């Protein structure tokens with residue numbers, strides 16, 4: 265979730281690049297940098313922290329003079345905001361990165377999956393690295409392939425990379441050329457009068473030009489002051505029309521979506537891909553060496569306790585089923601705000617997992633601290649590097665969802681669920697209670713999730729909007745499900761109440777007959793999570809139970825599951841996956857249902873009343 269801006273044209277671009285980065289700040293970052301080319305040499309300035317630090321670092325260069333950065337006439341450059349994934353938050357790891365001679369400079373978003381093997385090969389050829397990042401290898405690869413043609417060198421390097429990423433490269437011998445390449449991460453060209461931009465998002469250059477050209481996956485783009493050339497990875501020319509953007513700057517920050525929440529719902533494929541990709545280096549192996557927990561230690565855990573609040577708690581509930589099923593270790597769940605008040609029995613032999621997207625939720629931190637004091641091994645799952653949770657834990661597993669602005673958690677939830685799936689599989693692998701064939705099956709399914717999440721958003725959005733239109737003036741929503749469907753219901757009901765203010769409840773479907781069924785009449789929408797699972801038949805009998813009271817049953821089902829559509833009034837289908845993984849897809853229509861209901865009611869979904877993104881008071 266980093267940001268890229270590149271410029272080539274007739275104007276001095278140092279300040280233009282920093283202004284572009286400012287427009288990408290909303291994406292979140294922990295360091296930033298830029299490289300400028302003037303008089304045949306490229307110089308960089310990088311700084312940890314915010315753009316004020318980068319500006320200060322640039323000012324220092326001005327005092328010292330003699331570098332391209334100080335030469336305000338440089339009219340070609342690259343800039344980047346980094347959200348650390350590979351390698352710590354340090355100046356050395358900040359982008360741009362270059363080869364040893366400093367001829368090739370690159371900025372990269374995303375992840376290079378095969379960075380370890382490429383680094384080893386490059387080392388064997390004599391390359392020396394100055395950072396811990398996967399990105400740096402791209403500069404070295406390009407340098408290795410370069411024989412006068414930068415586009416050809418980028419194309420050759422691109423062919424060797426695996427993962428999902430976009431990058432832009434500059435070469436000291438080409439003062440009028442930037443070359444970009446895209447595989448899954450966004451890249452867009454902005455065309456001005458005698459100048460061209462190449463960025464990860466339109467806001468980076470919207471003040472300068474409204475003529476844009478999107479770059480597609482597996483394309484290489486070469487920009488110069490007067491033009492843009494797009495080719496396929498194989499080198500075939502691609503023609504592309506320029507489009508005129510009509511957004512204002514605020515809309516542009518939201519990527520053209522009317523709200524941050526909708527933008528973030530659409531960012532889920534990317535967020536999940538970033539979270540899982542490089543932790544699945546082999547077809548049958550999960551790599552969580554970053555936890556620094558040995559296989560022997562993992563075998564000794566007698567019990568797992570998960571503590572979290574709000575949406576993060578629901579991610580934990582989904583994780584419990586996956587961990588118990590795959591790793592055969594008991595998992596207890598606790599609402600973090602309750603945990604410490606019951607003097608919990610916890611200590612050595614326990615793995616306590618604190619899930620907190622912000623890493624700052626006071627109750628979750630307090631629960632983690634108590635468990636640590638009593639001798640448990642504490643693992644934090646968080647989205648924010650350097651957050652308190654990372655300091656209070658023995659091990660940290662980062663989700664890589666990027667900054668989430670909407671108060672209602674969406675992409676951080678699905679990323680947390682993805683992270684727990686990884687953890688569950690890794691525990692199973694370390695404890696030797698799953699065979700490699702089964703791991704391989706699950707890894708293949710995990711890798712397909714980003715694509716399936718995207719398909720779910722596309723295929724259900726319009727239908728969900730129609731459902732919302734039928735019920736947005738209702739007085740109550742009920743969500744029912746069993747087993748892995750239940751946490752999805754809890755999360756769906758939470759989304760509904762927090763952004764629509766419509767009372768909503770989630771219940772284990774088997775409990776309906778013990779009370780909640782009294783709430784139902786013909787006006788009540790009942791959302792039922794009925795994806796494929798060993799309990800599907802039981803769920804269907806609960807659907808019949810509520811249907812008999814005249815309630816309007818909206819089912820979430822696995823595609824092709826006609827048995828559900830026959831029983832429900834309306835059915836929203838999600839793609840098929842392993843049934844334990846189904847929650848990460850089933851939650852999408854429920855996020856959309858809350859979203860469209862709130863929008864029909866004219867509510868501010870990004871900042872609902874009474875709620876804060878991070879709750880730092882116990």
Ligand code: G6P
Pocket residue numbers: 573574575576619620621622623624625628671672673875876877878879
């Ligand atoms: C607040 C937010 C929720 C979030 C919860 C836990 O209540 O509004 O969206 O789920 O805090 O936050 P955390 O940062 O610990 O995941």
